[in-house]
Amino acid sequence: SQKIEQNSEALNIQEGKTATLTCNYTNYSPAYLQWYRQDPGRGPVFLLLIRENEKEKRKERLKVTFDTTLKQSLFHITASQPADSATYLCALVGDSSYKLIFGSGTRLLVRP
Amino acid sequence: ETGVTQTPRHLVMGMTNKKSLKCEQHLGHNAMYWYKQSAKKPLELMFVYNFKEQTENNSVPSRFSPECPNSSHLFLHLHTLQPEDSALYLCASSQDREEAFFGQGTRLTVV
Numbered sequence: 558s559q560k561i562e563q564n565s566e567a568l569n570i571q572e573g574k575t576a577t578l579t580c581n582y583t584n585y586s587p588a589y590l591q592w593y594r595q596d597p598g599r600g601p602v603f604l605l606l607i608r609e610n611e612k613e614k615r616k617e618r619l620k621v622t623f624d625t626t627l628k629q630s631l632f633h634i635t636a637s638q639p640a641d642s643a644t645y646l647c648a649l650v651g652d653s654s655y656k657l658i659f660g661s662g663t664r665l666l667v668r669p
Numbered sequence: 670e671t672g673v674t675q676t677p678r679h680l681v682m683g684m685t686n687k688k689s690l691k692c693e694q695h696l697g698h699n700a701m702y703w704y705k706q707s708a709k710k711p712l713e714l715m716f717v718y719n720f721k722e723q724t725e726n727n728s729v730p731s732r733f734s735p736e737c738p739n740s741s742h743l744f745l746h747l748h749t750l751q752p753e754d755s756a757l758y759l760c761a762s763s764q765d766r767e768e769a770f771f772g773q774g775t776r777l778t779v780v
Contacts, residue, residue: 589766589767591768591769598776599773599774600671600759600761600771600772600774601712601759602671602771603768603769606767606768646711648769650766654724655700655702655717655725655763656714656727657714657717657761657763657766657769658714659704659711659714660711
């Protein structure tokens, strides 16, 4: 069955460091991979989208990589700040479907 | 504000009640989604509509009944729910399969 895996343990880092979050998937050939941020009690907020034919995407302090051979995406936040503390969700959608499926998310804590 | 509005924000209902959740988007998107988010569980896709046509039903029990009268509005009709249905219900919209915009959600408690 299709599975999206994100590290369930919280990532705890010092302010100013780079946070790296991992998303692995199995039994899936996504056309798009997306990353979202979710704060407690609120809906997810879109951050970045990367297509299957793209290796890397950047937006300000954010960078996403997409390796369709390894079936993995890495999400980086450089120069992290306490305001970056949230849960980060990986999501996949196929090329012939509108089925947007989410991973369970990884909680990021940035210490001042 | 994301452009997707959900009402009500909070709902408490008994197991014999019938209620409806409403979602509205004025972004001109062609796809709308219902998700369920329970405590300590990932977002579960329930239904997807594309141009008012239901394209996905993720094995959702019949006590949840979606309705999409037009591409801007989406409803989730609830009846004879169970306590385990208590969760945050999130609506989202997107243009094709691009970024999804989520509403703030409805916190549902079934008593």
